[in-house]
Amino acid sequence: MLTQLSNQKIEFFQLNLINWGSNHFVDFPWRYTENHWHALAAEIMLQRTNANQVINVYKEFCEKYPSPEDYIDDKAPNTFNSLGLKWREELLQKLAYFLTLQEIPKNKKELIKLPGVGEYIAAAFLSLHLNIIATIIDSNVVRVYGRFFGFPTDSETRRKKWFIEFANKLTPLDNHRRYNYAVIDFTREICRPKPQCHRCLLNKYCSFNFREKRGEK
DNA sequence: CTCCAGAACA
DNA sequence: TGTTCTGGAG
Numbered sequence: 001m002l003t004q005l006s007n008q009k010i011e012f013f014q015l016n017l018i019n020w021g022s023n024h025f026v027d028f029p030w031r032y033t034e035n036h037w038h039a040l041a042a043e044i045m046l047q048r049t050n051a052n053q054v055i056n057v058y059k060e061f062c063e064k065y066p067s068p069e070d071y072i073d074d075k076a077p078n079t080f081n082s083l084g085l086k087w088r089e090e091l092l093q094k095l096a097y098f099l100t101l102q103e104i105p106k107n108k109k110e111l112i113k114l115p116g117v118g119e120y121i122a123a124a125f126l127s128l129h130l131n132i133i134a135t136i137i138d139s140n141v142v143r144v145y146g147r148f149f150g151f152p153t154d155s156e157t158r159r160k161k162w163f164i165e166f167a168n169k170l171t172p173l174d175n176h177r178r179y180n181y182a183v184i185d186f187t188r189e190i191c192r193p194k195p196q197c198h199r200c201l202l203n204k205y206c207s208f209n210f211r212e213k214r215g216e217k
Numbered sequence: 218c219t220c221c222a223g224a225a226c227a
Numbered sequence: 228t229g230t231t232c233t234g235g236a237g
Contacts, residue, residue, distance in 0.1 A: 048224070048233060084224060091235090118235045139233060155232075156218095193232095 009205055013148055014172055014179065016202050021182020024189060026051075030058055031128070031181070036104045037096075038062050039129045040114075043121045044092055049083050051188070057083060068096035091116040106130060127180050135171045136180045137164065140187035145170070147191060150207025 028051060030042035041061060045054045061079055065071035072093065080086045094115040105111050111122035119137065126134035137158050145166065146153035157163050172179050190196045195208065203209040 047235090048222095085222070087222065112235095116235075120234060158233085159218095 009149070010170060012205055013202065014170065014175075017182045017186060018172075018175055018178050020190075020201055021178060021185055024185050025181060026185055029055060029062075033062070033129075035062070035066070036125075036129060037068050037099060039125060040095065040099075040104070040117065040121065041065075041092060043124055044088050044095070044116055045079070045083060047088070048085065053083060068099040071096045072100065088116075106132065108134065124180070127176050131177055133171070133173055133176045135164070135167045136183065137167050140191075141167060141183060143193070144183065144187050144191040147195065147208035148202060148206045150210075 030039060030046075033039055033042070038058075038061070042054070042058055045058060045061075057079060065074070071077065077089055077093070079092065080089050095117070098114050105114075106126075108119075108122045108126060111117050111125060112119065117125075123134040123136045126132040127136060139158065142153050142157045142163070145151075145163075146157070153163075190200050197203050197206070197209050200206065200209070
């Protein structure tokens, strides 16, 4: 199925997405940090949490804990009090502890061994903060690819080999960073769970948009 | 593969 | 109130 997709459609998607992204890049503070510890901490704060909610918490966190050691020294941190999912505090403590023992690795295989770091955070960290090519897959990526290219998805699609390969193919070798930021911003602003097709610059070739217009499910 | 947390949603 | 979501872990 996917091998039959025209390269034109893929190129259209990549080009227009990157183009959209460069005009709608949101300058969240963690996108600029040179501090890799802060970058990883931000990803944990962002899990299932609205980015706007994270901004102030993140800024405070960076002030309070310039290094993993500073964070470990705090016996009663309350980073997640206002964010919810408080089990992440313990996870972050474990991560911080690991980071006092070793440098942050620069490849996915080693990154994933860190507590709290899985496929998603490893890929995001590599591409966005180290500028090393990596394919970011999360629920938003699954949603936008499924819609635009017209294939059904479910909660396990993210782990399927065919989907991972497809996502690898779509992530451009050179522009991966800009592309990945664009996907993140685009799926937050336009291709949301409730799609904003009327504001979408890609709807001309979007399979989902066609189905909507024909009144199909 | 399944299970988990626990907020968000219906 | 029950169900869904989602990245990590087992």
